[in-house]
Amino acid sequence: MLVLLPPSEGKANSGRGAPLKPDSLSLPGLTGAREAVLGELVELCAADEEKAREVLGLSEGLRGEIAKNAGLRTAGARPAGEIYTGVLYDALGLASLDAAAKRRAARSLLVFSGLWGAVRVTDRIPSYRCSMGVRLPGLGALAGHWRAPMDEVLPEAAGDGLVLDLRSAAYAAAWKPKGEVAGRTATVRVLHAPTRKVVSHFNKATKGRIVRGLLSAGIAPKNPAALVEALRELGYEVEAQAPGRAGRPWALDVLVEEIH
Numbered sequence: 001m002l003v004l005l006p007p008s009e010g011k012a013n014s015g016r017g018a019p020l021k022p023d024s025l026s027l028p029g030l031t032g033a034r035e036a037v038l039g040e041l042v043e044l045c046a047a048d049e050e051k052a053r054e055v056l057g058l059s060e061g062l063r064g065e066i067a068k069n070a071g072l073r074t075a076g077a078r079p080a081g082e083i084y085t086g087v088l089y090d091a092l093g094l095a096s097l098d099a100a101a102k103r104r105a106a107r108s109l110l111v112f113s114g115l116w117g118a119v120r121v122t123d124r125i126p127s128y129r130c131s132m133g134v135r136l137p138g139l140g141a142l143a144g145h146w147r148a149p150m151d152e153v154l155p156e157a158a159g160d161g162l163v164l165d166l167r168s169a170a171y172a173a174a175w176k177p178k179g180e181v182a183g184r185t186a187t188v189r190v191l192h193a194p195t196r197k198v199v200s201h202f203n204k205a206t207k208g209r210i211v212r213g214l215l216s217a218g219i220a221p222k223n224p225a226a227l228v229e230a231l232r233e234l235g236y237e238v239e240a241q242a243p244g245r246a247g248r249p250w251a252l253d254v255l256v257e258e259i260h
Helices: 028-047 049-056 064-070 087-092 099-108 142-158 179-183 200-217 224-233
Strands: 002-005 109-113 117-120 163-165 185-192 237-241 250-256
Touching: 002 200, 028 049, 028 064, 028 117, 028 142, 049 064, 087 200, 099 109, 099 200, 117 142, 142 179, 179 185, 185 200, 185 224, 200 250, 224 237, 224 250
Parallel strands: 002 109, 002 163, 163 185, 185 250
Antiparallel strands: 109 117, 237 250
16 A cells, blocks of 8 residues: 655654755655755745745745745755654654554655655654745756655556545646556545535545544555445545546545534
């Protein structure tokens, strides 16, 4: 099972660890594309703070993120699972998983990123600010920059099992499973059952709990139909829509009564 996650806007501080080693990151086929984004981002943020703030879409209160980006090559690095914070990652609670579940997380979780493309939770990265919606002056829109290298690398990473896609739309634009991989991919929405609406905070928290539940129980469904059964066994109400034709993902709605 491969679980595709969005990153978090907010991130923990890098701390005093050893600096980034780009060649040590998982999915080495993305190294060249990573270096291109990293190089332009660092140069932009070191050269022109005001332009960098405009390009990155940062408010005045987040101006300090520009200096952080300028120092990415020498900043301390920590496992990505410690860098990413926020609602989904709080609910997932990687640090509190037992040893077996942590090993499953290391194998199965893949976090998408405007800067790194995608990383494992064990990959050591510095804290940064660069969303997938950014358009860098030289490289252009980051989602477009990542599509070709992702198409080369991700099908192999997906293996022959389920792909559970929990990304937001901006990050899903960087890689869309195709063909046979798409047929064993499931996307998930979390809906407030009485209103059948997506509530952002609630959606993220429930997705984090779903992943935690699968990892803790040692459940690794091989296909979307098996995922539906697994989620129901974990106590979730699930509505599933199989694709109308080959090469399309399954669409799952998880219905929850209470918003918490």
